[in-house]
Amino acid sequence: xxxxxxxxxxxxxxxxxxxxxxxxxxxxxxxxxxxxxxxxxxxxxxxxxxxxxxxxxxxxxxxxxxxxxxxxxxxxxxxxxxxxxxxxxxxxxxxxxxxxxxxxxxxxxxxxxxxxxxxxxxxxxxxxxxxxxxxxxxxxxxxxxxxxxxxxxxxxxxxxxxxxxxxxxxxxxxxxxxxxxxxxxxxxxxxxxxxxxxxxxxxxxxxxxxxxxxxxxxxxxxxxxxxxxxxxxxxxxxxxxxxxxxxxxxxxxxxxxxxxxxxxxxxxxxxxxxxxxxxxxxxxxxxxxxxxxxxxxxxxxxxxxxxxxxxxxxxxxxxxxxxxxxxxxxxxxxxxxxxxxxxxxxxxxxxxxxxxxxxxxxxxxxxxxxxxxxxxxxxxxxxxxxxxxxxxxxxxxxxxxxxxxxxxxxxxxxxxxxxxxxxxxxxxxxxxxxxxxxxxxxxxxxxxxxxxxxxxxxxxxxxxxxxxxxxxxxxxxxxxxxxxxxxxxxxxxxxxxxxxxxxxxxxxxxxxxxxxxxxxxxxxxxxxxxxxxxxxxxxxxxxxxxxxxxxxxxxxxxxxxxxxxxxxxxxxxxxxxxxxxxxxx
Amino acid sequence: xxxxxxxxxxxxxxxxxxxxxxxxxxxxxxxxxxxxxxxxxxxxxxxxxxxxxxxxxxxxxxxxxxxxxxxxxxxxxxxxxxxxxxxxxxxxxxxxxxxxxxxxxxxxxxxxxxxxxxxxxxxxxxxxxxxxxxxxxxxxxxxxxxxxxxxxxxxxxxxxxxxxxxxxxxxxxxxxxxxxxxxxxxxxxxxxxxxxxxxxxxxxxxxxxxxxxxxxxxxxxxxxxxxxxxxxxxxxxxxxxxxxxxxxxxxxxxxxxxxxxxx
Numbered sequence: 001x002x003x004x005x006x007x008x009x010x011x012x013x014x015x016x017x018x019x020x021x022x023x024x025x026x027x028x029x030x031x032x033x034x035x036x037x038x039x040x041x042x043x044x045x046x047x048x049x050x051x052x053x054x055x056x057x058x059x060x061x062x063x064x065x066x067x068x069x070x071x072x073x074x075x076x077x078x079x080x081x082x083x084x085x086x087x088x089x090x091x092x093x094x095x096x097x098x099x100x101x102x103x104x105x106x107x108x109x110x111x112x113x114x115x116x117x118x119x120x121x122x123x124x125x126x127x128x129x130x131x132x133x134x135x136x137x138x139x140x141x142x143x144x145x146x147x148x149x150x151x152x153x154x155x156x157x158x159x160x161x162x163x164x165x166x167x168x169x170x171x172x173x174x175x176x177x178x179x180x181x182x183x184x185x186x187x188x189x190x191x192x193x194x195x196x197x198x199x200x201x202x203x204x205x206x207x208x209x210x211x212x213x214x215x216x217x218x219x220x221x222x223x224x225x226x227x228x229x230x231x232x233x234x235x236x237x238x239x240x241x242x243x244x245x246x247x248x249x250x251x252x253x254x255x256x257x258x259x260x261x262x263x264x265x266x267x268x269x270x271x272x273x274x275x276x277x278x279x280x281x282x283x284x285x286x287x288x289x290x291x292x293x294x295x296x297x298x299x300x301x302x303x304x305x306x307x308x309x310x311x312x313x314x315x316x317x318x319x320x321x322x323x324x325x326x327x328x329x330x331x332x333x334x335x336x337x338x339x340x341x342x343x344x345x346x347x348x349x350x351x352x353x354x355x356x357x358x359x360x361x362x363x364x365x366x367x368x369x370x371x372x373x374x375x376x377x378x379x380x381x382x383x384x385x386x387x388x389x390x391x392x393x394x395x396x397x398x399x400x401x402x403x404x405x406x407x408x409x410x411x412x413x414x415x416x417x418x419x420x421x422x423x424x425x426x427x428x429x430x431x432x433x434x435x436x437x438x439x440x441x442x443x444x445x446x447x448x449x450x451x452x453x454x455x456x457x458x459x460x461x462x463x464x465x466x467x468x469x470x471x472x473x474x475x476x477x478x479x480x481x482x483x484x485x486x487x488x489x490x491x492x493x494x495x496x497x498x499x500x501x502x503x504x505x506x507x508x509x510x511x512x513x514x515x516x517x518x519x520x521x522x523x524x525x526x527x528x529x530x531x532x533x534x535x536x537x538x539x540x541x542x543x544x545x546x547x548x549x550x551x552x553x554x555x556x557x558x559x560x561x562x563x564x565x566x567x568x569x570x571x572x573x574x575x576x577x578x579x580x581x582x583x584x585x
Numbered sequence: 586x587x588x589x590x591x592x593x594x595x596x597x598x599x600x601x602x603x604x605x606x607x608x609x610x611x612x613x614x615x616x617x618x619x620x621x622x623x624x625x626x627x628x629x630x631x632x633x634x635x636x637x638x639x640x641x642x643x644x645x646x647x648x649x650x651x652x653x654x655x656x657x658x659x660x661x662x663x664x665x666x667x668x669x670x671x672x673x674x675x676x677x678x679x680x681x682x683x684x685x686x687x688x689x690x691x692x693x694x695x696x697x698x699x700x701x702x703x704x705x706x707x708x709x710x711x712x713x714x715x716x717x718x719x720x721x722x723x724x725x726x727x728x729x730x731x732x733x734x735x736x737x738x739x740x741x742x743x744x745x746x747x748x749x750x751x752x753x754x755x756x757x758x759x760x761x762x763x764x765x766x767x768x769x770x771x772x773x774x775x776x777x778x779x780x781x782x783x784x785x786x787x788x789x790x791x792x793x794x795x796x797x798x799x800x801x802x803x804x805x806x807x808x809x810x811x812x813x814x815x816x817x818x819x820x821x822x823x824x825x826x827x828x829x830x831x832x833x834x835x836x837x838x839x840x841x842x843x844x845x846x847x848x
Binding site: 088355 | 670677698707720790794795812821836845
C-alpha cells in the first residue's frame with residue numbers, strides 16, 4: 001500500500017537540466033518543490049580524480065543501469081523488437097543531474113526555420129516538397145519568442161563562444177569568450193574557409209575562464225584534461241545542473257531531492273494530476289507525493305513511458321496516424337546523424353590529441369536547416385560539419401586506415417603511428433519525423449518492476465539517407481582540403497537501417513508541442529492540453545530533430561515552462577495559451 | 586577424497602606436485618603453471634634487460650598476477666597467446682603478454698563484466714542464426730551465454746582446432762598456425778555454440794585493447810607502456826598551458842595511483 005505524503009507546490013521527475021531549471025525557478029519564487037530522481041545522489045566530490053577511461057567511457061559508469069530498465073528497438077512495424085542489453089549501445093544519462101552531468105557542453109541554439117518548419121518549407125518550396133510520410137509541424141512558437149530564454153540558459157550554464165557568422169538575432173553575446181584553440185581546429189577552419197564556408201567555434205558549456213552566473217553560482221575554468229564527455233568534471237568547470245541550478249534551488253531552503261526514487265505512475269482524476277507514485281529503490285516502500293503541479297522532466301523514454309502507463313493522452317497509432325503519445329520520435333541516430341563523415345590520416349603531421357575538452361572544436365553552419373537552397377535536393381533540413389578536439393583516449397581510439405588487418409603486427413604498427421595523426425570531421429544531420437518512427441510499450445519485455453519496456457520503432461526515410469550522404473560528401477571535401485594523406489569515409493549506404501544504438505542522449509518526441517491539441521500533447525509552456533496542472537518537459541516535447549544539439553533548446557523551454565508554471569500557480573489555473581485548430585494536422 | 590583434503594592445505598608443499606603426479610590426476614596444470622610464470626617473466630626480462638629480475642621470485646611478483654577467473658592454466662595460456670597475436674611485441678614496445686593483458690582479462694571476467702551484471706538479461710534471447718545478422722560488436726550482447734562462458738568456449742575451440750589441424754596445442758603452434766586459426770575466428774569460420782566466432786573475436790580484441798591501454802589500476806597496461814607507445818598523457822591534471830602549442834608536446838604519462846596520491 002502506497003503511503004501518501006504531505007502535499008507540496010510542485011513535484012518533479014528528474015534532476016537534469018529540464019528538472020533542475022524548473023526546481024531553481026520555482027524555489028526562488030518561494031514554492032516548495034520535491035524532485036524525484038531514480039539514480040544516486042552525486043556531488044562535485046564524486047568526480048575528483050575521475051580520469052578513468054575504462055570505468056566511464058567503456059563500462060559507462062554514469063549511464064542508465066540497463067539491468068533494471070532499458071528500451072527495445074526495431075526498424076519496422078513487422079519486426080519483433082529486441083532489447084538494448086548493454087550500455088555500449090545506449091548511453092542514456094542517469095543519477096542526479098542526469099545526462100547533463102556528463103554532456104560534452106555543446107550549447108547551440110536551434111534555427112528560426114526549426115520552429116516554423118512546415119510553414120517555412122511550404123512558403124519557399126510549396127507543399128509538394130514535403131515527402132508523403134513526413135510529419136513535420138510548426139511548434140507554435142517562433143525563434144524570436146524563444147530568444148530571451150536561450151539567453152537566460154547561456155548565462156546560467158556560462159557558455160563560452162563566438163557569434164555564428166550565419167546565426168540569427170541575439171539579444172546579447174556569449175557570457176564567456178571562446179575556449180582556447182588548437183592547431184587542428186585552425187586547420188579545419190582554414191580548409192572550410194578556403195572552400196567558401198563560414199566556420200566558427202562551437203559554443204561550449206566548458207568555461208574559458210572562471211565565471212559566476214546570475215544565480216551566484218561559480219563555475220571554474222576548464223583545464224582541457226580530456227576527461228569530459230561521459231565524465232563528471234574533476235574541476236567543477238562544466239556548466240551542469242549540479243554546480244548551477246540544483247545548487248541554486250538548494251540554497252532557497254524550499255527544495256528537496258529524493259534520490260533512489262523511481263516514479264511509476266502519474267496519479268490523476270482524468271482532468272487533473274494529483275501527484276506522483278514512486279518506489280524507494282532501497283526499501284521497496286511505495287509513496288504518493290501529491291502536488292499542485294506535477295512536472296515530468298525525465299528523459300524521452302521515461303516521460304513517454306509514464307504518460308502511456310498512466311493513460312494520459314491518446315497513444316499514437318501509426319496505422320491510422322491518429323493519437324499523439326509516442327508520435328514523432330526522432331533523434332541523432334549514430335549511423336545517419338552523428339558517427340558519419342570523413343577520417344583523415346596524416347603522415348607528416350602530429351597533434352596533441354591527448355588534450356581537449358567536451359565542446360572544444362569548430363563547426364560550419366552553411367548547410368544547417370534551410371540555410372542551403374533545397375530546390376534541387378531530394379531532402380529537407382540539413383547538417384553541420386563539425387570537428388571536435390575532445391581528447392583522444394586510448395581504449396576508444398584505435399583507428400587505422402581502411403584495408404589494414406584487424407589484428408597483428410601491421411595493425412599495431414599503424415594503430416600506434418596514427419594515434420596522434422588522425423582527425424575525424426563529422427556531418428551532424430537533422431532527422432525529420434515520419435509516420436513509422438514512434439514509441440509505444442513493448443508487448444514482451446519488462447523492466448525490473450514488471451512494467452513493459454518502451455519500444456522504439458525507427459524507420460529511416462529516403463530523405464534521411466540522402467541528407468546524410470550529402471553531409472558525408474562535404475566532410476570528404478573539407479578533409480581533402482585539410483591535406484590528409486588518406487581519407488576514409490564513414491559512409492551511409494543506400495539501404496542503411498537504424499543500428500539499434502542510442503549513442504547520444506539526443507532522442508526526442510512522443511509528447512510533442514504545438515498550437516493544436518489534435519496534433520500535439522503540450523503547448524509551448526510544456527503544459528498538457530488534456531491535464532492543465534501536468535507539465536511535460538525536455539526532449540520529449542520536440543516535434544522534430546534539428547542538426548544542432550538539443551540541450552540548449554531543452555534549457556530554453558524549461559525556462560519558458562517555469563514561467564508558465566509560476567503564472568499558473570499565481571493565478572486561477574487554466575490553460576496558459578489558447579488552443580488553436582491548425583490546418584497541418 | 587584424499588587428494589581434495591590434501592590440496593586445501595598444501596599451497597606451499599613441494600610434495601603436492603609429486604602427490605598429484607603419482608595419483609595421475611594432473612600433469613599439465615601444475616607443471617604448466619610454473620611454465621606460465623617463466624613465459625611471462627622471460628618476456629619482461631628480455632625487454633627490461635634484467636631490471637625486473639625480482640619478478641622471477643614469486644614472493645616479489647605483483648599479487649594481481651594470479652588467476653582469478655581461469656581455473657585451467659590450459660585456457661589461460663591460449664588466451665595469452667591469442668592476445669599476443671592481436672597485439673604483438675614489436676620494435677614499438679611490449680605486446681599483450683608483457684602488458685599483463687591476460688591478467689587484466691582474467692580479472693574482468695571474474696567481475697561484473699564477465700557475468701554481464703550491468704546488462705539487461707531477460708529473455709527471449711536471439712538465436713544463433715539471427716545473431717549472425719547482428720553487428721559483430723553486438724553479437725555477444727544478445728546471446729544467452731555470458732562473457733565468461735563465451736571466453737571459455739572460444740578459447741577451448743581455438744585450442745581444439747589447433748590440436749585437430751596441427752596436432753599441437755595452440756600455445757605451442759607456430760606463428761603461422763596460430764594466425765590461421767585467428768583468421769578463421771575473425772571470419773566466423775570456427776563453429777561455436779554460444780555465438781558466431783566473429784562475435785567472440787570482437788570481444789577478445791576489445792578486451793585485449795582495454796588491457797593494453799587501461800589505467801594500470803586494472804592490472805593491465807603494465808608500467809604504462811601502452812600509454813608510452815601511444816604517447817598518451819593519462820590522468821594529467823591540466824593541459825591548459827600547453828594545448829595551444831604548435832608542436833607535439835611529449836609528456837610522461839600519469840596513472841590514477843599517482844594522480845590520486847596528490848589529492
